[in-house]
Amino acid sequence: KLEQDNLKLLEHKLNHLDTNMNPMIETERRQVGIKHTLKRRQEQLKCRQKLKQETERRKREKEHEKKRRQEQLKCRQKLKQETERRKREKEHEKKRRQERLERRQERMKQNEKLVQVEDKLNHRDTNMSPMNETERRQVGIKHTLKRRQEQLKCRQKLKQETERRKREKEHEKKRRQKRLERKRIEHNEKLKQEETKEKKRRQEHLERRQERLERKKKETSKRRRPRKLVVDSDSSDL
Secondary structure (H helix, E strand, O other): OHHHHHHHHHHHHHHHOOOOOOOOOHHHHHHHHHHHHHHHHHHHHHHHHHHHHHHHHHHHHHHHHHHHHHHHHHHHHHHHHHHHHHHHHHHHHHHHHHHHHHHHHHHHHHHHHHHHHHHHHHOOOOOOOOOOHHHHHHHHHHHHHHHHHHHHHHHHHHHHHHHHHHHHHHHHHHHHHHHHHHHHHHHHHHHHHHHHHHHHHHHHHHHHHHHHHHHHHHHHHHHOOOOHHHHHHHHHHO
16 A cells, blocks of 8 residues: 555656656656556456455355264264164164063963863862872872973973073174164264365465465555655656
8 A cells, every 4th residue: 555655655746747847758657657557457357366265265165064064963863763763772772572472361261271180180079080089199290290291391381492592682682782883983984084184174274364465465565665765866856
């Protein structure tokens, strides 16, 4: 701005000097005006270029932010799907256990009916039954042994089923832990990459800003140089 003011002052002096005392012809005044116009246009072009670069930088930042949000949305959707899948698995397991319990209860009812029938046969009237006391005792012992064997088998099956469920739970727990650990590692890697990109972008932005400040500082120092030599030379010529 100081340089522009000096140029305007010089032109004003030259344009208002007396023709007898002014050695500068019309062509020289036009050349001064052309140089001033060219310099102004160059500054305008630089300003437009800087504005364009800043606009492109903001556009890249917006695209980067949009991409990051899309990745976060995908991650949340995957987590939601995984939660729903676990919920379905739990419901299926609950339904399977309920069906198994119903079948066990049905078998127990059938066994109770058989026991009732045998009890009726063992305790009917002696006049109608050809079975003596010894035979009834033997039948009772066999029935007791059979019932105990069935109870033992049932307990063994129940124990095996419990152990199998325990193994399944432990396996599922390990699988979930591995999956969570893998997701945690992937998430940490993504965060590190994003932090590295963000640091790099900030560093580049800081460097560009520093360069702009240096250029402005140099331009300001150039503009602040005294232009007395030009005026003095003109005045001496005058």
